[in-house]
Amino acid sequence: MISGLTIGAALASLAVGARDLPWGDVLVALFRFDPSRAADVIIWEMRVTRTITGLAVGAALAAAGLVMQQISRNPLADPGILGINGGAALGVVLSIWFLGWRDPLSQSGVAVAGAGLAALFVYLLGRGGRAADSAAILRLTLAGIAVSALCLAVVSAVVLIDQGTRNLYRFWTIGSLAEDSQGRLWWLLPLIAAGLAIAALMSRKMDALALGADSARSFGISVPVTVGAALLSVALLAGGAVALAGPIGFVGLIVPHVTRRLVGPSILPGLLVAVPMGGAVLLLCDVVGRILARPAEIQTGIILALIGGPVFLALMAKVVR
Amino acid sequence: MSLNIDSISIAYGTHLVIKGLSLTIPKGAVTAIIGPNGCGKSTLLRGIAGLLPLQRGRIVLDENPVAQMRPSALARRLALLPQAPLAPEGIRVQELVTRGRTPWLRPFRPPAAADRDAVERAMHAAGVAEMRHRRVSDLSGGQRQRVWIAMAFAQETEWLLLDEPTTWLDLPHQLEVLHLIRRQSSEASRSMVMTLHDISLAARFADHVIALRDGDLVAQGPAHQVITPEVLKRSFGLKAQVIPDPLHGTPLVLPR
Amino acid sequence: MGRLLIVAAVAAVFLLDLAVGRIWLSLDDMWQVARHGPGAEHWILVYELRLPRIATAVGAGAAFGLAGGICQSLFRNPLAAPEMLGVTAGASLGAVGLVLAGFQGAVVGLGAGCGAILAVVLLLILAGGAPAVTRLILTGVGISLTASALTGLLLSRADDALAGDAMLWLTGSLNGRHWPQARLIWGALLPLLLLSVAGARWLDRLELGDDLAQSLGVPVRMARMVLILLAAALIAAAVSVTGPVGFVGLMAGPIARSLSRHSGPDLIGAALVGALIMVLADLMVTLTAFRVLLPVGIFTGLLGAPWLIWLLWRDTSERRVM
Numbered sequence: 001m002i003s004g005l006t007i008g009a010a011l012a013s014l015a016v017g018a019r020d021l022p023w024g025d026v027l028v029a030l031f032r033f034d035p036s037r038a039a040d041v042i043i044w045e046m047r048v049t050r051t052i053t054g055l056a057v058g059a060a061l062a063a064a065g066l067v068m069q070q071i072s073r074n075p076l077a078d079p080g081i082l083g084i085n086g087g088a089a090l091g092v093v094l095s096i097w098f099l100g101w102r103d104p105l106s107q108s109g110v111a112v113a114g115a116g117l118a119a120l121f122v123y124l125l126g127r128g129g130r131a132a133d134s135a136a137i138l139r140l141t142l143a144g145i146a147v148s149a150l151c152l153a154v155v156s157a158v159v160l161i162d163q164g165t166r167n168l169y170r171f172w173t174i175g176s177l178a179e180d181s182q183g184r185l186w187w188l189l190p191l192i193a194a195g196l197a198i199a200a201l202m203s204r205k206m207d208a209l210a211l212g213a214d215s216a217r218s219f220g221i222s223v224p225v226t227v228g229a230a231l232l233s234v235a236l237l238a239g240g241a242v243a244l245a246g247p248i249g250f251v252g253l254i255v256p257h258v259t260r261r262l263v264g265p266s267i268l269p270g271l272l273v274a275v276p277m278g279g280a281v282l283l284l285c286d287v288v289g290r291i292l293a294r295p296a297e298i299q300t301g302i303i304l305a306l307i308g309g310p311v312f313l314a315l316m317a318k319v320v321r
Numbered sequence: 322m323s324l325n326i327d328s329i330s331i332a333y334g335t336h337l338v339i340k341g342l343s344l345t346i347p348k349g350a351v352t353a354i355i356g357p358n359g360c361g362k363s364t365l366l367r368g369i370a371g372l373l374p375l376q377r378g379r380i381v382l383d384e385n386p387v388a389q390m391r392p393s394a395l396a397r398r399l400a401l402l403p404q405a406p407l408a409p410e411g412i413r414v415q416e417l418v419t420r421g422r423t424p425w426l427r428p429f430r431p432p433a434a435a436d437r438d439a440v441e442r443a444m445h446a447a448g449v450a451e452m453r454h455r456r457v458s459d460l461s462g463g464q465r466q467r468v469w470i471a472m473a474f475a476q477e478t479e480w481l482l483l484d485e486p487t488t489w490l491d492l493p494h495q496l497e498v499l500h501l502i503r504r505q506s507s508e509a510s511r512s513m514v515m516t517l518h519d520i521s522l523a524a525r526f527a528d529h530v531i532a533l534r535d536g537d538l539v540a541q542g543p544a545h546q547v548i549t550p551e552v553l554k555r556s557f558g559l560k561a562q563v564i565p566d567p568l569h570g571t572p573l574v575l576p577r
Numbered sequence: 578m579g580r581l582l583i584v585a586a587v588a589a590v591f592l593l594d595l596a597v598g599r600i601w602l603s604l605d606d607m608w609q610v611a612r613h614g615p616g617a618e619h620w621i622l623v624y625e626l627r628l629p630r631i632a633t634a635v636g637a638g639a640a641f642g643l644a645g646g647i648c649q650s651l652f653r654n655p656l657a658a659p660e661m662l663g664v665t666a667g668a669s670l671g672a673v674g675l676v677l678a679g680f681q682g683a684v685v686g687l688g689a690g691c692g693a694i695l696a697v698v699l700l701l702i703l704a705g706g707a708p709a710v711t712r713l714i715l716t717g718v719g720i721s722l723t724a725s726a727l728t729g730l731l732l733s734r735a736d737d738a739l740a741g742d743a744m745l746w747l748t749g750s751l752n753g754r755h756w757p758q759a760r761l762i763w764g765a766l767l768p769l770l771l772l773s774v775a776g777a778r779w780l781d782r783l784e785l786g787d788d789l790a791q792s793l794g795v796p797v798r799m800a801r802m803v804l805i806l807l808a809a810a811l812i813a814a815a816v817s818v819t820g821p822v823g824f825v826g827l828m829a830g831p832i833a834r835s836l837s838r839h840s841g842p843d844l845i846g847a848a849l850v851g852a853l854i855m856v857l858a859d860l861m862v863t864l865t866a867f868r869v870l871l872p873v874g875i876f877t878g879l880l881g882a883p884w885l886i887w888l889l890w891r892d893t894s895e896r897r898v899m
Contacts, residue, residue: 125886125890134709141715142889143889145885146889147882150879150882153876160869161869161871299729302729302733305722305725309719309720309723309724309725312719312722316712317703317716320711
């Protein structure tokens with residue numbers, strides 16, 4: 001069912017745009033490409049890349065959110081809210097400004113490094129206390145807000161000093177799949193895949209850690225190694241997603257709650273559902289953004305934030321009394 | 322064959338909690354560690370399980386120094402159920418009990434038949450098999466504690482350390498849990514080591530009792546030798562009379 | 578003593594901020610301006626450019642600080658600053674809406690006020706009457722996230738030039754603020770300050786807990802409502818002039834409290850410290866103006882985020898905040 005949803009979302013993403021294409025044409029173009037047909041060219045040149053980007057970004061963010069929520073036992077964890085996307089954005093902006101790195105490889109590298117540093121910092125700051133009570137949730141959330149704010153202050157300063165990037169930044173910062181990412185996509189897919197692989201390989205250890213550090217140790221599992229692997233995986237996933245599409249929030253907040261409902265709280269089955277579902281959610285938001293504001297479009301990040309803010313409130317009301 | 326603790330010291334930061342403690346815990350028996358709050362009961366358990374580093378001394382498990390064992394190897398011989406384990410949101414009973422098999426699972430493979438059998442045995446032993454598909458968060462306190470104990474049973478270790486397995490429970494559920502531990506020890510011939518608040522319950526359910534005070538040993542041995550007015554005075558600073566329990570013959574503490 | 582120290586600090590930073598810029602002025606230059614009025618050499622620089630900006634900074638900073646002090650005291654927690662409660666985000670949503678619709682001046686303040694009050698009402702509905710601090714703040718965070726998303730939506734639908742201005746404004750800025758803005762914020766601040774000082778007697782007793790306050794003769798429900806509306810009005814006034822400058826309220830309240838010798842809330846102190854932080858941040862803007870004038874919100878962010886981190890870090894060792 002989930003894969004059906006994902007395929008449907010992908011087809012919709014191919015069909016809907018400034019110019020609507022009939023579904024039949026989409027399928028024809030996909031399977032029998034003819035360069036003389038305008039529709040085929042639109043689909044292959046623009047919409048296929050965009051759809052793959054959306055699937056990859058959504059999958060990565062959903063997986064990152066899942067890992068974060070399980071490791072921190074915090075149902076409000078999300079790469080956007082906890083400042084990880086901000087760390088990635090800061091890494092990218094600083095490397096352009098100070099070092100002049102603009103090629104996709106080094107940009108992906110600094111995005112991952114920034115995401116990793118932010119994740120480590122937020123984890124260390126939010127760790128105080130051992131209970132999984134609401135105070136711990138508040139603490140981690142505030143640590144994320146502080147790191148976000150710090151990164152955002154520096155990013156805005158740099159962007160304002162370097163005026164040429166301001167307009168670019170305006171769209172990048174709220175997250176959009178529309179920016180040309182063709183060059184980067186092929187660099188970033190392996191990074192995201194690596195992040196997913198780490199999460200899958202370490203899933204049992206992370207599951208054990210979710211029972212508390214003492215339980216994990218009594219299973220013979222090294223807590224620092226497991227936390228380190230989880231942070232690395234989150235950094236690769238969130239950093240890769242941010243480098244592709246800008247800091248998009250809330251996919252990582254919403255999707256893991258649905259997967260927990262469907263397959264329980266273990267990470268491996270969770271990933272199997274979250275990856276396609278994250279892709280589907282992101283694509284659907286992208287399609288909605290394209291439909292609502294035709295012929296222009298609303299950035300995917302804004303659509304997600306409009307859904308995500310109320311979802312955050314609803315989840316919070318359930319968890320925190 | 323036993324668990325030998327040889328003049329160990331354990332510190333939290335700079336604060337020395339266990340100071341040069343030596344004792345022997347017999348194999349195949351139920352051992353209770355008693356002592357006033359802050360005497361280092363939990364610290365001792367965590368130290369034995371390798372959760373805290375030893376400042377000095379060594380712990381020898383069946384002639385193997387624990388410090389030299391790999392954590393994964395130790396986890397197949399000795400399990401610890403912490404005082405406040407955390408259940409992930411939405412987890413169901415069987416899934417949680419299965420997590421107890423973590424040290425035995427082969428990497429990248431699903432649980433084998435032996436693992437599933439162990440989970441079944443553990444759930445039946447702890448009497449949680451009928452609620453296997455329920456959410457842990459929906460259970461009562463006593464049921465939840467039995468689920469955690471089932472998870473520890475599923476680890477199928479020779480040694481099982483339980484940190485305050487009866488806290489937060491009312492008396493009937495305390496008895497239920499202690500019977501469970503007692504039965505598992507004799508049926509599966511496992512060595513159980515637990516910390517307990519209630520001296521009379523320790524006297525009734527433990528073969529071997531260890532009394533601590535300020536991280537130091539006050540007395541150890543069979544319950545009727547350890548639970549005496551003199552030891553209670555030295556360990557808890559408690560003035561009490563000890564009489565034989567009219568039902569079970571074990572020592573019964575009557576505080577003055 | 579503490580109060581005097583803050584006043585002296587505000588005065589010193591005020592003069593420093595007045596003196597610093599592309600052209601550096603000496604004390605004597607400023608004295609000349611004060612004595613000779615419009616005829617003085619630097620009259621235009623001082624009176625038309627720097628003074629209104631700094632006056633706006635002082636007024637807005639005081640409003641942010643005062644609102645922070647009221648909220649922190651009302652919810653008995655140093656984290657309960659308006660920006661944490663979603664009030665600031667609500668105010669900027671209202672203001673951006675009116676700016677993008679083409680309005681200017683005091684009307685924008687009304688929009689900000691509606692947004693702020695809407696956020697407060699939503700907060701009280703969602704978090705409940707007397708919420709625990711975790712629920713209060715997390716609800717505030719959720720409201721902030723939602724309001725920011727709506728602001729983002731408005732911005733994305735606007736044309737580029739207007740949206741560019743609004744982006745800059747959203748960081749919180751004093752650049753290009755002149756006498757109209759200064760008059761606006763001071764016109765709002767002075768009556769609200771008087772009302773707050775009157776309300777501080779309620780606050781003193783509310784800090785003892787609702788039950789005790791009730792038995793001391795405080796009309797608890799009305800007092801809470803009045804005080805939180807005061808805070809919302811202060812935030813709306815400040816936001817409509819400078820944009821959502823973050824963290825000033827969060828820092829000002831606790832600093833004022835630690836400097837004050839009394840145990841209760843120190844609202845005047847919070848206002849003064851808020852003004853001090855704002856003018857300090859403005860001084861940083863001036864000092865770093867190599868190519869462009871950065872918005873003041875960046876510097877309050879650079880000061881305030883580490884402050885929040887410090888609050889959390891301290892909490893690890895002492896378990897105080899939560």
